[in-house]
Amino acid sequence: MQASTLLFIVIALAVFGYFSGYGRSLKVAKPLGSIRHLHSLPSYYGIQTAIWCALPALALLAIWQLFADTLIHSYLMAGLGELITDQADYNLTLNRIINVASGALPATGQSDYVVAAAAQLNSIAAIQKWALTILVLTLCSAGGLWSWRRIAADFRARAAVENVLQKFLLACASLAILTTLGIVMSVLFESIQFFQTVPVSEFVFGTSWSPQTAIRVDQIGSSGSFGAVPLFTGTLLISAIAMVVAVPVGLMSAIYLAEYASPKFRRSAKPLLEILAGVPTVVYGFFAALTVAPLIRDLGASFGLNVAAESALAAGSVMGIMIIPFISSLADDVITAVPQSMRDGSLAMGATKSETIRNVVIPAALPGIVGGILLAASRAIGETMIVVMAAGMAANLTANPLEAVTTVTVQIVTLLTGDQEFDSAKTLAAFALGLMLFIVTLGLNFLALRIVKKYREQYD
Amino acid sequence: MAINNDRPIPTQSVGAQFHDNARMSMRDVNIFYGDKQAIFDVSLDIGQNEVMAMIGPSGCGKSTFLRSLNRMNDTIEGCRVVGDIAMDGQDLYDSKLDVVELRARVGMVFQKPNPFPKSIYDNVAYGPKIHGLAESRVDLDEIVESSLRKASLWNEVKDRLHQPGTGLSGGQQQRLCIARAIAVNPEVILMDEPCSALDPIATAKIEELIEELSENFTIAIVTHSMQQAARVSHRTAYFHLGRLIEVNPTEQVFTMPEHELTEGYITGRFG
Numbered sequence: 001m002q003a004s005t006l007l008f009i010v011i012a013l014a015v016f017g018y019f020s021g022y023g024r025s026l027k028v029a030k031p032l033g034s035i036r037h038l039h040s041l042p043s044y045y046g047i048q049t050a051i052w053c054a055l056p057a058l059a060l061l062a063i064w065q066l067f068a069d070t071l072i073h074s075y076l077m078a079g080l081g082e083l084i085t086d087q088a089d090y091n092l093t094l095n096r097i098i099n100v101a102s103g104a105l106p107a108t109g110q111s112d113y114v115v116a117a118a119a120q121l122n123s124i125a126a127i128q129k130w131a132l133t134i135l136v137l138t139l140c141s142a143g144g145l146w147s148w149r150r151i152a153a154d155f156r157a158r159a160a161v162e163n164v165l166q167k168f169l170l171a172c173a174s175l176a177i178l179t180t181l182g183i184v185m186s187v188l189f190e191s192i193q194f195f196q197t198v199p200v201s202e203f204v205f206g207t208s209w210s211p212q213t214a215i216r217v218d219q220i221g222s223s224g225s226f227g228a229v230p231l232f233t234g235t236l237l238i239s240a241i242a243m244v245v246a247v248p249v250g251l252m253s254a255i256y257l258a259e260y261a262s263p264k265f266r267r268s269a270k271p272l273l274e275i276l277a278g279v280p281t282v283v284y285g286f287f288a289a290l291t292v293a294p295l296i297r298d299l300g301a302s303f304g305l306n307v308a309a310e311s312a313l314a315a316g317s318v319m320g321i322m323i324i325p326f327i328s329s330l331a332d333d334v335i336t337a338v339p340q341s342m343r344d345g346s347l348a349m350g351a352t353k354s355e356t357i358r359n360v361v362i363p364a365a366l367p368g369i370v371g372g373i374l375l376a377a378s379r380a381i382g383e384t385m386i387v388v389m390a391a392g393m394a395a396n397l398t399a400n401p402l403e404a405v406t407t408v409t410v411q412i413v414t415l416l417t418g419d420q421e422f423d424s425a426k427t428l429a430a431f432a433l434g435l436m437l438f439i440v441t442l443g444l445n446f447l448a449l450r451i452v453k454k455y456r457e458q459y460d
Numbered sequence: 461m462a463i464n465n466d467r468p469i470p471t472q473s474v475g476a477q478f479h480d481n482a483r484m485s486m487r488d489v490n491i492f493y494g495d496k497q498a499i500f501d502v503s504l505d506i507g508q509n510e511v512m513a514m515i516g517p518s519g520c521g522k523s524t525f526l527r528s529l530n531r532m533n534d535t536i537e538g539c540r541v542v543g544d545i546a547m548d549g550q551d552l553y554d555s556k557l558d559v560v561e562l563r564a565r566v567g568m569v570f571q572k573p574n575p576f577p578k579s580i581y582d583n584v585a586y587g588p589k590i591h592g593l594a595e596s597r598v599d600l601d602e603i604v605e606s607s608l609r610k611a612s613l614w615n616e617v618k619d620r621l622h623q624p625g626t627g628l629s630g631g632q633q634q635r636l637c638i639a640r641a642i643a644v645n646p647e648v649i650l651m652d653e654p655c656s657a658l659d660p661i662a663t664a665k666i667e668e669l670i671e672e673l674s675e676n677f678t679i680a681i682v683t684h685s686m687q688q689a690a691r692v693s694h695r696t697a698y699f700h701l702g703r704l705i706e707v708n709p710t711e712q713v714f715t716m717p718e719h720e721l722t723e724g725y726i727t728g729r730f731g
């Protein structure tokens with residue numbers, strides 16, 4: 001039976017379990033007088049039965065789906081023994097066997113052992129399907145029956161259901177955490193592999209970025225260099241420009257919206273501002289590349305400056321515009337959340353409105369504002385599209401905003417686009433860059449939390 | 461005797477509304493929130509170094525009236541004040557008057573303690589700093605200390621001046637707010653139910669403090685506690701539905717009220 005059919009049957013049985021559990025609890029209650037004498041409401045007995053029906057069976061189904069194929073395949077390949085030695089050959093042969101077994105590849109012309117293995121695979125697959133069906137259905141009915149038989153007036157179904165529910169929620173939370181952990185691990189392992197070919201010190205402190213690897217050993221210019229400093233400085237430069245644009249504008253507009261604007265104006269202006277965050281970054285990208293960059297170049301030329309066609313300034317300023325709403329919207333929220341009593345207190349002391357905002361409102365709202373700024377900063381650091389289009393790919397080590405630079409994210413993209421070998425230093429470098437990015441973002445968040453905690457003020 | 465609120469209430473207030481040595485004087489004051497009138501034809505004097513208590517059922521306009529004395533109503537959209545309010549003969553609603561300066565002369569303490577999210581020191585130093593009252597750091601230290609002393613808070617906080625004011629207890633916070641208000645050396649202090657968020661012990665402390673402060677300041681205090689009014693004030697004004705019903709020396713108001721509405725309120729028949 002197909003897994004999907006099986007799933008459907010299990011769910012149907014669980015529904016049946018619910019009603020029979022419900023029914024049995026009513027029957028138990030009858031001689032006692034009313035359902036008041038049951039420990040829990042009938043629906044809890046129903047749910048309890050349904051849970052025991054479905055949960056173990058579904059768990060088995062899931063585990064089986066995850067691991068059965070791998071187990072069967074390694075069993076098959078182990079059967080082939082010394083015929084297959086290295087990894088690439090192993091994968092190739094396995095694929096061939098699977099394709100022959102499914103009929104996607106004609107058996108004629110294949111080696112004998114492949115054909116034999118394919119036949120074996122087919123028979124094992126048939127057996128395991130039946131075994132799965134029988135096991136799942138048995139577990140399903142056994143669980144349901146067991147739970148159904150336990151129903152009695154003093155059985156605490158409500159507590160039991162609560163318990164299962166709690167575990168289920170825990171499982172969901174763990175899943176999210178485990179996924180993150182998995183991503184971190186995979187990035188970490190690939191990075192370690194990278195650092196076996198390129199030393200960490202060269203990667204972190206090297207000032208030349210030219211990620212080439214030789215296809216042939218005797219190739220000219222075969223030795224690439226993986227000094228990531230130009231990428232870090234490029235990222236820093238562009239993010240800094242973006243923050244220089246976004247922080248003042250975002251903060252001021254938030255102050256205006258929260259403190260000065262009429263409620264009507266605020267109601268219409270705020271969503272409009274937030275639209276800025278919804279514009280796809282690729283649109284910002286071509287705006288930066290086709291409008292802003294030439295503008296800056298022409299402007300520079302009129303001052304006698306030599307501005308690159310793709311400059312950090314163009315990318316950074318457009319990126320700044322993009323992240324304005326992150327800052328303004330969040331800052332506006334926290335400024336409005338500052339209690340009116342704070343403002344009254346200051347105004348009653350004879351402070352003017354702007355003194356009140358400067359001395360009382362902003363300090364009170366600071367944690368939230370800093371949070372917004374750091375959120376915007378991590379957004380800026382992770383932004384890719386605008387930089388690809390407007391700042392170029394050249395890994396220049398410079399602090400001059402008029403030159404072309406490149407960023408960590410852009411290099412990750414260029415390293416991984418196109419046909420790649422998965423174990424070349426060039427590809428693995430992307431993981432190392434990813435790791436760096438992750439560490440920086442983590443540090444930024446950590447810092448944000450520390451700041452927020454330090455300045456956290458209770459209002460009452 | 462049941463009080464029927466539908467019955468027309470006399471426009472004329474009874475009792476001793478006026479004072480020979482008035483610091484603030486209000487004549488025919490009407491206050492509106494948009495179209496809604498909250499205060500009707502109130503005339504009242506508050507004397508030099510007097511403690512004036514304002515009592516009345518909630519919603520009768522005590523806060524509204526109090527806020528008109530330092531123009532805090534300006535911060536509420538749609539609020540309009542008509543009539544004469546003067547302090548030492550100067551019209552408070554004169555267009556040439558500087559509100560900022562007025563509020564430095566007429567301080568205010570609110571119902572809920574609202575210390576700024578700053579250190580105790582900076583809370584008290586806030587007013588002197590923005591008004592440039594201190595020439596030097598030493599001056600400022602002095603002002604902070606004397607204000608905290610006047611607010612009977614110095615001994616409790618002198619070792620923790622640089623810790624946040626929000627970390628104090630409710631009663632201490634309220635005394636901090638009083639210290640903050642007197643740090644700019646105002647002439648009048650307005651208090652809007654300053655003890656309603658405090659426990660009895662903290663309340664007793666504040667009441668004691670009000671008595672001390674009355675030596676140097678003129679105080680107008682809104683309170684919903686009649687015992688408090690009786691304990692701290694010299695005269696008591698009774699408000700009802702936006703009108704000033706009766707003003708008399710406090711003792712008289714609580715022993716022989718002139719007006720039947722006042723009597724009804726203080727004997728607890730309504731309110």
Ligand SMILES: Nc1ncnc2c1ncn2[C@@H]1O[C@H](COP(=O)(O)OP(=O)(O)O)[C@@H](O)[C@H]1O
Nearest residue numbers: 493498516517518519520521522523524525536
């Ligand atoms: N900001 C405001 N906008 C509109 N009406 C208000 C406002 N503040 C108070 N009022 C109204 O004015 C009247 C007097 O209120 P208030 O002065 O707060 O009374 P009290 O302090 O005596 O309880 C009430 O009817 C109240 O609803």
Ligand SMILES: [Mg+2]
Nearest residue numbers: 522523524652
């Ligand atoms: Mg009030």
